[in-house]
Amino acid sequence: MNNKIVLISFCNPKQIGVKYLQASLEENGFEVLVIALKKYNSKKPGRLTGTELRLLEECITEFKPLFVGISVNTSFNLELVSIVAKMLDNLGITSLWGGVFPTIEPDKAFEFGAKLIIAGEGEDAIVEFAKALRSGSNISDVPNLIRKVDSKILSNPLLPLKKSVDDYGMPKPCSKNRILLDNDKIQRRDPNLDSYGYELSATRGCPFQCSYCSSVCLKRMYNDKNFVRHRSVGHLLSELSEAKRQISKLRFVHFWDEIFPDKKEWIDEFSKRYRSEIGLPFEVWGHPLRINEYTIKKLVQAGLYEITVGIQSGSERVRREVFNRFESEKQILRSSEILSSCGVPNVVYDFMLRHPFETLDDIKETYTLCMKLKPPFSLQLHGLGFLPGTDICNKAVESGIYTKEQLESLMYGTADEVYNSFWGVSSDEERDFWFNLIYLTQFPTYRNKTKIYASNPEKYKAITQRSVKKARILEKIRYYYKKSKIFFRLCTPIKE
Numbered sequence: 001m002n003n004k005i006v007l008i009s010f011c012n013p014k015q016i017g018v019k020y021l022q023a024s025l026e027e028n029g030f031e032v033l034v035i036a037l038k039k040y041n042s043k044k045p046g047r048l049t050g051t052e053l054r055l056l057e058e059c060i061t062e063f064k065p066l067f068v069g070i071s072v073n074t075s076f077n078l079e080l081v082s083i084v085a086k087m088l089d090n091l092g093i094t095s096l097w098g099g100v101f102p103t104i105e106p107d108k109a110f111e112f113g114a115k116l117i118i119a120g121e122g123e124d125a126i127v128e129f130a131k132a133l134r135s136g137s138n139i140s141d142v143p144n145l146i147r148k149v150d151s152k153i154l155s156n157p158l159l160p161l162k163k164s165v166d167d168y169g170m171p172k173p174c175s176k177n178r179i180l181l182d183n184d185k186i187q188r189r190d191p192n193l194d195s196y197g198y199e200l201s202a203t204r205g206c207p208f209q210c211s212y213c214s215s216v217c218l219k220r221m222y223n224d225k226n227f228v229r230h231r232s233v234g235h236l237l238s239e240l241s242e243a244k245r246q247i248s249k250l251r252f253v254h255f256w257d258e259i260f261p262d263k264k265e266w267i268d269e270f271s272k273r274y275r276s277e278i279g280l281p282f283e284v285w286g287h288p289l290r291i292n293e294y295t296i297k298k299l300v301q302a303g304l305y306e307i308t309v310g311i312q313s314g315s316e317r318v319r320r321e322v323f324n325r326f327e328s329e330k331q332i333l334r335s336s337e338i339l340s341s342c343g344v345p346n347v348v349y350d351f352m353l354r355h356p357f358e359t360l361d362d363i364k365e366t367y368t369l370c371m372k373l374k375p376p377f378s379l380q381l382h383g384l385g386f387l388p389g390t391d392i393c394n395k396a397v398e399s400g401i402y403t404k405e406q407l408e409s410l411m412y413g414t415a416d417e418v419y420n421s422f423w424g425v426s427s428d429e430e431r432d433f434w435f436n437l438i439y440l441t442q443f444p445t446y447r448n449k450t451k452i453y454a455s456n457p458e459k460y461k462a463i464t465q466r467s468v469k470k471a472r473i474l475e476k477i478r479y480y481y482k483k484s485k486i487f488f489r490l491c492t493p494i495k496e
């Protein structure tokens with residue numbers, strides 16, 4: 001009886017979701033090999049070389065799995081995913097796709113080489129699938145399964161969401177059955193073991209409805225009022241304690257939550273226990289409407305050293321009409337005041353700029369907002385990545401910004417094209433000038449000077465460009481300074 005299963009993640013060695021699937025399969029007696037294919041590179045997508053494809057093939061054929069699970073959490077890596085899917089087809093090995101992209105856009109996933117898909121939260125469904133395949137029984141009743149029969153897409157009902165994230169099992173921080181394939185070689189060692197940071201999540205689901213986000217599509221699909229769920233503090237800290245025990249280099253923790261929990265009792269227990277049981281600096285994502293003094297103070301006491309807050313645009317029109325975000329400028333500025341007064345060591349604001357919905361006035365408004373945000377802060381500036389199935393794709397077509405065909409070629413272009421469009425393209429000189437001013441607002445040396453530059457764009461265009469070049473060096477210094485503080489353990493939770 002074949003009990004072996006391979007799970008592959010693409011450009012994502014931290015594998016938060018895949019760890020859950022591995023735990024679920026192992027608890028049910030399956031032997032799982034997890035392959036992290038290519039490291040993560042936020043600027044340049046990893047290309048699969050011929051050697052890497054050969055090594056992957058050898059690895060899989062040697063293991064002789066019952067099937068290979070392919071984790072496709074984003075459409076950004078489709079080029080890579082379809083090469084691997086084709087290779088599995090040629091080997092005659094069953095592949096099962098899962099993750100956000102095939103869940104939301106199964107028809108496109110089939111075009112890119114999927115044969116079978118497990119939609120939604122797949123921890124129990126993948127076990128059902130594995131059991132059915134192992135026993136040779138019919139897979140057609142497996143929950144969450146999507147398949148194509150005679151060019152018709154058949155979707156089985158979804159298993160209901162579990163009320164508590166704890167019920168999905170305990171992910172293993174590190175495992176002897178995880179390997180990394182990158183740079184033309186196989187590292188037969190869990191990549192998590194060599195990392196300074198550990199990534200995990202405390203929640204699943206998001207209460208907001210941003211038009212560019214696929215979390216909204218999942219919420220609609222489940223149509224469950226308990227879509228936003230969190231882990232108990234004890235469950236979360238057990239995973240972290242184990243990570244701390246296993247990873248000798250561990251210096252910081254990164255919570256990848258849409259919205260970090262902010263219920264008072266949860267925060268009270270977390271801040272008390274995290275500091276004594278884990279004691280490592282950590283970073284979270286925040287939303288202007290969910291930032292309050294009580295929570296942030298408690299998190300800072302626990303060891304919060306960085307928060308990234310999505311603002312996306314200084315223009316209320318863009319926020320409301322394009323992005324479906326309803327926080328007012330007053331609420332954004334209030335959250336900025338709170339982060340500053342509570343002493344969060346690093347505050348990062350995230351903006352999506354230079355996209356086709358944005359006018360010159362909109363980008364000027366973003367500059368004005370940045371000048372009102374409480375310094376010090378850093379900025380994360382990027383463009384708008386169109387994720388398949390999200391509401392903003394319809395907006396782009398309905399408003400005539402793109403035809404369906406143009407949008408398709410943007411979303412399903414080569415990896416380089418998709419990544420380039422996410423990082424934002426230079427649109428025109430005038431908008432680039434304001435983009436540069438926005439970038440400079442994060443540096444004390446240039447912040448006030450931008451007021452002079454803003455007064456006469458024509459006159460100060462060249463000097464602004466020169467300032468940006470110098471500021472890029474400051475940005476690098478700031479980055480390494482921050483990293484070295486973490487590395488030398490200078491970021492420890494503050495005393496109450």
Ligand code: SF4
Pocket residue numbers: 206207208209210213214215216258259287310
């Ligand atoms: S707040 Fe973040 S996770 Fe939630 S819908 Fe908006 S972009 Fe998505």
